[in-house]
Amino acid sequence: MNTEAELINSLDEAQGKNPLEFPFGFYIEDDHQQSAGGSFFWYKTEKEMQQAIKNDFINALFDGASDDIAAVKTEIASLIEQSTPNVEGDDLLNSLNLVLREIELRLQFMGSFDDLCKSKNEWAKYFRESYREECLDDIEDISSKKLQSSIKKAEQDDFADFVSDYLI
Structure with missing residues (x-):
């Protein structure tokens, strides 16, 4: 079993990585007011991404009783294992978030970098719009729909840099 310091170090290493080289990831928020x-x-x-969600995150961030940790981990593992790849993305996120709500965390995104670039999920579209608002000049004349559109191949390097540095 990894120590809390090892788990936090592992999570720290996963932050800020280039999604072109490490193409599977998730965006998680602390839901504390x-x-x-x-x-x-x-x-x-x-x-590896699923393993981090199922184990590392819960072990590193959850300070409740060990029975509570085991129950949350079991429920998350069950949801991930029962999901169908590339089919139930939003349904899986919603189900995981019902469990994570109890420990005041929320997954906004889970999948590949390509999913983040192309997904029709509302959060992914919002995130692409945030990227373009920050990186483009003269966006006043660009529609929100255009700002939220898929990331093109020519934009992927800049978008990957933006994603790597993104931290609230």
Whole structure:
């Protein structure tokens, strides 16, 4: 079993990675009224990403009783294992968030960098709009729909840099 310091170090390493090199990730927010911060975490494989969600995050951030930790981890593992890849993205996020709500966390995104670039999910569209608002000049004449559109190949390097540095 990893120590809390090892788990936090592992999570720190996953923050700020380039999603072009580590293409599977998630964005999670602290749902405490006082802080409401969030960050992306990126991994080489989907399995590594799921493992981090199922174990590392809960062990590092949850300070409740060990029975509570085990119950949350079991429920999250069950939801992830029962999901169908690339089909139930929003449904899986919603189900996971019902469990995570009890420990004041919320997943906004979970998937591949390509998903973040192209997804029709409302949060992904909002995030792409935030990127373009920050990186483009003269956006007043650009519609919100255009700002939220998929990230094109020519934009991916800049978008990956934006994602790597994004932290609330």
